Each structure stands twice: as C-alpha cells, then as structure tokens.
Amino acid sequence: MAAEHEAFRRSVLAFGAREIAPIAADVDRKDQLPPEIVERFVDLGLIQLMIPERFGGPGADLTSVCVAREAVAESGSMALAQLAGQNGIVAYPLLAYGSQEQQERFLPELAKGAIACVCLSEAGAGSDPTAMTTRARRDGGSWVLSGQKSWISYGKAARYALVFARTSEPVPARGGGGISAFLVETDRPGFVEGRHNVKMGGRGIPNVEVFFDELRVPTENMLGDKGDGFRAAMRALHLMRPPIGAIAVGGAQAAFGYARDYAKQRYQGRHSLVEYQGLRWMLADMATRVEAARCLLYECVRQVDQGAPLESIATISSMAKWMTAKTAMRVTTDAVQVLGAAGYMDDHPVERYMRDAKLTTIYEGTSQIQLNTIARGLIRSAAPRAVAPRWAAAHQAGNGRVHHRSEQVRS
Structure with missing residues (x-):
C-alpha cells in the first residue's frame, strides 16, 4: 500500500x-x-x-x-x-x-455529501434483476414510474435514487434489454417509502421497501440511452463489490483482534487460552485468512485504479467479494468460538461482528452469484476490451488522489 x-x-x-x-x-x-x-x-x-x-x-x-x-x-x-x-x-x-x-x-x-441509494432489487428479482417488473412509460416530457423495490438501503434518507425500470414494449420475459436507469430526487411525489425492514445485521443503516406511485420523472433524468440501464447497473455493482469486501476484511480483523486479546487475558486453571495449542492454531488460521483476503482485495482495487478492462474488473471484483465475505464469516464465527459462551452474549462485540459478516455474503450479489461471475470470466473466449472505463480515465487525468486537501481525515 x-x-x-x-x-x-x-x-x-x-x-x-x-x-x-x-x-x-x-x-x-x-x-x-x-x-x-x-x-x-x-x-x-x-x-x-x-x-x-x-x-x-x-x-x-x-x-x-x-x-x-x-x-x-x-x-x-x-x-x-x-x-x-x-x-x-x-x-x-x-x-x-x-x-x-x-x-x-x-x-x-x-x-457536498448527499446520500444516494440504488433501487434495483425486487421481491421477485433479487439475484436476477433482469426479472424486474417495475415499469416506466413515456408521457410527454416525462417518464412515469410504477412498481415496487425491495431491500433498499437508506430509502428516503437518501437525497437521490438511481432507479431501474423496464421501458420496453412489450416487456421481454427475460434479459437486460429494455431496462433503463433514472436519476430521481426522493422528495418527488410518488416516491413512497414502505415498511422498515428489521435486519439480522447491518443494523443502523435504514433498509426499506420503496413504492413508485405514478412517479413522474423528467426525460432529462434518464441516465444513458433508453434500454441501457442494465449495463449501468452492472457497472455499479462490479465497482462497488470491492468496497463491500473491505468492510468484510475490516470486520474480520476486528473479530480476530478481539478474540486474540481475550484469549491472552482469559485463564482456564493456571493457563491462558493462548497457551493451548488448539486455540493458538485457530488464531493463526484466522490471521492468515484475513491477510490473504486483504491481499486479494487490494490487488483488485489496484487494477481498477489503473484502468483495467471492465471484463477483468468483473472477474476479480467478484473474486475479491467472494473471498472476503467467506473470510469474514469464518473468522467472526471462530471469534465467537474462541470466547465460548461469552462470545454468544452481547456483552462482547464478536456476536455482532458475526451477524454483520453474514450480510457481506448477500448484498451487492450473493456469494453464489459471485462464483457464477467468476466462472463466466474464466471461460470467456472473447478478448477483453483495451479501453478503460470513462470514470477511471477521468480519475487518471488528475482526480484520482487520496484526498484533495490532505492525506489525513480532518479532525
């Protein structure tokens, strides 16, 4: 680094x-x-x-x-x-x-720090967003959206939403064609927030159902060309998978650190837990898994920041998310085991780390979806494009620094 x-x-x-x-x-x-x-x-x-x-x-x-x-x-x-x-x-x-x-x-x-959300998943279109049924119809100088989205982080707590809807007539049974993307202000009439979901982990971040009740959006709010929204969705997902992996690595590191310190201080008889070979090996395994996952994660983002072709990014970002999520689940579960009964209680944070880790195997594409993406990348016969994504080129042109004022977070 x-x-x-x-x-x-x-x-x-x-x-x-x-x-x-x-x-x-x-x-x-x-x-x-x-x-x-x-x-x-x-x-x-x-x-x-x-x-x-x-x-x-x-x-x-x-x-x-x-x-x-x-x-x-x-x-x-x-x-x-x-x-x-x-x-x-x-x-x-x-x-x-x-x-x-x-x-x-x-x-x-x-x-300025406005929160944004993505309205992609539906109750019947989670891992397969191409099955979405949310519709947008043209009405003069506007598009009118109707439908429902599920498991949306932030909801109306966000200022802007990137909403995906079918704009093709008739609606194809399957496939990414015919899906368009719209930039929507969440305070528009017709952007309706439903129930707040109660989650196992990731608690504190709102997660809601969203309804579009004849939501009227100006034509100039369509992102890209009509029917091009699915490509935009996939680009966003591929590039946001490594940051999910970073959360997984950080959570795994926290769980390992807590379990290690607990094992050093906790005694069984006259011996601390770290003196028992079985637990020493568990800690060694946990630390090694975290470091291996971290190395893959930062190799992935190194390639992204250097403008690697989108096809390569898709494969390695899925590798990074799959490995980091798997590591987070294994390490946080082992951390609970190291603490034993104490680890199962909320007196210690490891049970929360384990609940939060589970979410990393689900959102931004489940672990099974990541394996499908990896497999497709490995067997793809077409040569990858040599052109870097436009956003990456923009950063390479002078916007890709760590921080525009300082390398440190301002206190």
Whole structure:
C-alpha cells in the first residue's frame, strides 16, 4: 500500500477509535442511524470520497474508499463503514453514462455529501434483476414510474435514487434489454417509502421497501440511452463489490483482534487460552485468512485504479467479494468460538461482528452469484476490451488522489 494510503488509513482509524467505537453497540441495539455521525462523515469528506475534484469532491481513488471502509469496520462497526464512499454507487454510473448536463447537475450535490441509494432489487428479482417488473412509460416530457423495490438501503434518507425500470414494449420475459436507469430526487411525489425492514445485521443503516406511485420523472433524468440501464447497473455493482469486501476484511480483523486479546487475558486453571495449542492454531488460521483476503482485495482495487478492462474488473471484483465475505464469516464465527459462551452474549462485540459478516455474503450479489461471475470470466473466449472505463480515465487525468486537501481525515 502506498504511503499516502497508509497515512489515510491511520487517520481514519483514529477517527474510528474516537467517534465510531464508543457508539457502535448502541447503533446496533437501537437500529438507528445517528444524524450527527452522518454529518461527521460528510465533514471529513468520507461519504463523497469518489466525487472528482472538478465537481467539488475529494477525488479519491477506489483504494482510498476501501481503506476508509476497512478502517471504520475495524474500529467496530461494519454497518457504519458503509457510509465511506457511500454515494459512489450512483456517482460511478453517472460518470460513465451521464451527460455533461447531468454530471454538472448532480455531482456537485453529491460532492457536498448527499446520500444516494440504488433501487434495483425486487421481491421477485433479487439475484436476477433482469426479472424486474417495475415499469416506466413515456408521457410527454416525462417518464412515469410504477412498481415496487425491495431491500433498499437508506430509502428516503437518501437525497437521490438511481432507479431501474423496464421501458420496453412489450416487456421481454427475460434479459437486460429494455431496462433503463433514472436519476430521481426522493422528495418527488410518488416516491413512497414502505415498511422498515428489521435486519439480522447491518443494523443502523435504514433498509426499506420503496413504492413508485405514478412517479413522474423528467426525460432529462434518464441516465444513458433508453434500454441501457442494465449495463449501468452492472457497472455499479462490479465497482462497488470491492468496497463491500473491505468492510468484510475490516470486520474480520476486528473479530480476530478481539478474540486474540481475550484469549491472552482469559485463564482456564493456571493457563491462558493462548497457551493451548488448539486455540493458538485457530488464531493463526484466522490471521492468515484475513491477510490473504486483504491481499486479494487490494490487488483488485489496484487494477481498477489503473484502468483495467471492465471484463477483468468483473472477474476479480467478484473474486475479491467472494473471498472476503467467506473470510469474514469464518473468522467472526471462530471469534465467537474462541470466547465460548461469552462470545454468544452481547456483552462482547464478536456476536455482532458475526451477524454483520453474514450480510457481506448477500448484498451487492450473493456469494453464489459471485462464483457464477467468476466462472463466466474464466471461460470467456472473447478478448477483453483495451479501453478503460470513462470514470477511471477521468480519475487518471488528475482526480484520482487520496484526498484533495490532505492525506489525513480532518479532525
């Protein structure tokens, strides 16, 4: 890792120890996102990390987003780690497919720290988003959206939503064709928030059902060409998988560190737990898995930041997410085992780490979907494109620094 990334990591870890660790358990118990911590993430330039400097953002690279998420998760909250680089999930496709007018309209607001969400999954179209039934019909100078989306993080807590809907007539039974993407202000009439889901882990980040009740969106809010939305969705997913992996690595590191320290201090008879070979081997296995997952993750983002072809990014980002999620589940589960009965109680954070780790195997593509993507990449016969994604080229042109003002998070 470059020296500037390491300096950034240390500053985020200091922020995490100071402001995340003391509230992490309470955020989980109350399942509420404290407005003041969101404001701190905005003040420190963390939510908007990926917005280019020319639009007023920090202009950080994907490595920096992963560094920030890993450090926040290691500080004690895998849930709050999602706030680092949070609006990049909309900024990525906007940089790749958005018109100049759209970029100048939306990106400066995202640079101020506006939260964004993606409305893609439906109850019958989760791992297969091409089965979506949400519709958009043209009506004069507007598109009118109707339908429902499920498991949407943030919902109306977000200022902007990237909404995917079918615009083809008639609707194809399957396939990515005919899906379009729309940039939507969540305060528009017809953007209706339904029930708030109660989750096993990732608590504190709102997760809701969203309904589109004849939601009217101007034609200029369509992102890219009609029917091109599925490509935008896949680009966003491929590029946001490594940051999920960073949360997994940070959570696994936190669980390992806690289990190691507990084992050093906990005695059975006259011997500390670390004196027993069985537990020493468990700790060695945990540490090795975390380091291996971290190495794959940062090799992945190194390739992304250097402008690797999208086909290569798709494969290695799925590898990174699959491996880091698998590692997080294994290491957090072993951490609970090291603590024994104590680990099963909420007096210790390892049970929360284990619940949070499970989410990394599901969102932004399940582990099984990652294996399918990896397999397709391995057997693909076509030569990869040599052209780097537009957003990557923009960062390489001077916007890919760790932080636009400082290598450290401002206190």
